[in-house]
Amino acid sequence: MTLAALVTVAVALTGCAEASSGGGSPNAARSSAPSGAALAKTEQFVAPYVRAPVWRGPATSPPVAQAKxxxxxxxxxxxxxxxxxxxxxxxxxxxxxxxxxxxxxxxxxxxxxxxxxxxxxxxxxxxxxxxxxxxxxxxxxxxxxxxxxxxxxxxxxxxxxxxxxxxxxxHYSLQGQLIGAAAVLDRKADAKLGVLGFAPGFDPSGEALIAGIKSFLASSGGGSVVATKTIDVATVTDPSAVGQSSVAFVQANPELNAFYVGYDGTSSTVVPALRQAGLLNRVDVLAYQGDAQQLGWVRDGGGQVADVAWSxxxxxxxxxxxxxxxxxxxxxxxDDGVPVRLFTKNYPPPAGSTTWSGDFAFRAKYKALWKMS
Known part of the structure; x- marks a missing residue:
């Protein structure tokens, strides 16, 4: 049974108990209904992206150019x-x-x-x-x-x-929406997200991703971005600096319960820093890219709870x-048809120590298109 279905059942049972006892709080019932709706909407949104993709690439190919x-x-x-x-x-x-x-x-x-x-x-x-x-x-x-x-x-x-x-x-906007959806599911439609990002204008792809996060949180009603930390290239490429900066950011924003740290290369230093500071029990880390280490953390409970991967x-x-x-x-x-995939603790990546393969025989598909054995 999906999380949305479980929540729907829980809301229904709560409503029945309150109706029969007469002692329930109408405000509590009203507050649980939006959460249930947000979770149901989010489960529906992520459904196509938590299973193996289908081929959306080209159907035909010109002859293979020679000696390139x-x-x-x-x-x-x-x-x-x-x-x-x-x-x-x-x-x-x-x-x-x-x-x-x-x-x-x-x-x-x-x-x-x-x-x-x-x-x-x-x-x-x-x-x-x-x-x-x-x-x-x-x-x-x-x-x-x-x-x-x-x-x-x-x-x-x-x-x-x-x-x-x-x-x-x-599809960075879609990747961002999936990160936002993962935060909603992880925090039961009460995501209070912190965001790590570059200054406006420097990283258009990252900006599109963050815009996707904000868009999904707003449309689902399952949370919001409550704080943003701007970093520069010198910081993000220095493991010690980005770790210290992230710890200080989380400590300065006690309302946070989730933290989007950008791509997995940043996560590889932020997660250990937050763990050492004793903050992983308060904020759950989300990132994108699908590196092997981070997929393992998502699967095994290593401090990162979600990763959006592309093959x-x-x-x-x-x-x-x-x-x-x-x-x-x-x-x-x-659109070349390259898929993206959401991995969470409820939709874990397969065992192993590799990046996401794509869950599809794309090499064979391209070879067939090119008429190459």
């Missing part, structure tokens, strides 16, 4: 997300018979030089992730000048990123499918 060279720029090789994309890029490249080169940045300050090296190789395409065009204008200008096709994973398909040839849309390998194979269409002068689909 793709460069993958890995801006944070220490992060599981970027390593997973690199692995998947090599897989997809092999399936297509293409050459794939990975160039790693030692630090974010090295990115302009690494992109210049990528351009200097004169590849047929450059793929990378989570780098909006406004973050490094010099990189954006160099890519545009090179006229090398670029497919980017994990940024918004908006005007800011219109200089990129194609964006693999990860990093699936998104990368979609990017290579997009390249093949570009090389054939075919416009890639606006």
């Amino acid at each position: 060279h793709i460069v993958y720029v890995n801006q944070l090789p220490t992060q599981p997300l970027f390593r997973a994309i690199g692995t998947a890029a090599k897989e997809a490249g092999r399936a297509l018979g293409w050459n794939v080169t990975e160039l790693d940045a030692a630090t974010l300050n090295d990115l302009p030089e690494v992109f210049n090296r990528a351009i200097a190789q004169k590849p047929d395409g450059i793929v990378f992730s989570n780098l909006s065009a406004n973050e490094y204008p010099t990189i954006t200008a160099a890519l545009a000048k090179s006229k090398i096709p670029t497919v980017v994973i994990g940024v918004l398909p908006n005007q800011v990123n219109s200089s990129y040839t194609h964006v693999v849309d990860l 990093q390998a699936w998104a990368t194979w979609a990017a290579f499918d997009d390249f093949n269409r570009i090389f054939n002068n075919v416009t890639p689909p606006a």
Whole structure:
């Protein structure tokens, strides 16, 4: 039985008991009804995203372009997300018979030089992730000048990123709505959420996600964002600093019972810091990205109660499918059909120590589209 059904039954039984005894509080009955409605609405909303997805990708493919060279720029090789994309890029490249080169940045300050090296190789395409065009204008200008096709994973398909040839849309607004829904379910329609985020204008994808959180909380009636902590790149990339900042934020806002900390890379330092400070018994942590460590925490009760995941390998194979269409002068689909999935303690990820696979044989599907064995 779903949580919403249990709540509905509980509300009904409470109403019956009050009617028969005559001693119940009408105000209590009225206050429980909105909570039950919010939980029922939330369960209905998350239902498609807590089970294995169906294929929503393309139905046909042009012929496979021959002898192509793709460069993958890995801006944070220490992060599981970027390593997973690199692995998947090599897989997809092999399936297509293409050459794939990975160039790693030692630090974010090295990115302009690494992109210049990528351009200097004169590849047929450059793929990378989570780098909006406004973050490094010099990189954006160099890519545009090179006229090398670029497919980017994990940024918004908006005007800011219109200089990129194609964006693999990860539906950040939907991811945010699912985070909001997870907070409603976790806190029984009384979510008092704290939010960690960058200053407005710096991280459009993160802003879309946070807007999705707020939108769902408002529409469901199951909670609200009661405090926001603004951080900068220097803080978020320093494990000690982001941990200390998060602890101070939670301590300064005693009304919080849930804490959205952004992506899983941040969670990996925030959760231990909150645990050491004795705060995990008061606030439940929510994040997105679907890294293996965080999925394990959600499954095993390790301090994070929800994670919204997208299949990093699936998104990368979609990017290579997009390249093949570009090389054939075919416009890639606006929506590549890369799914997102909500994992919570009630909808746990499977056992194991890997990122979310996608729960679908997408590799076989793409190979069939490409007519490659």
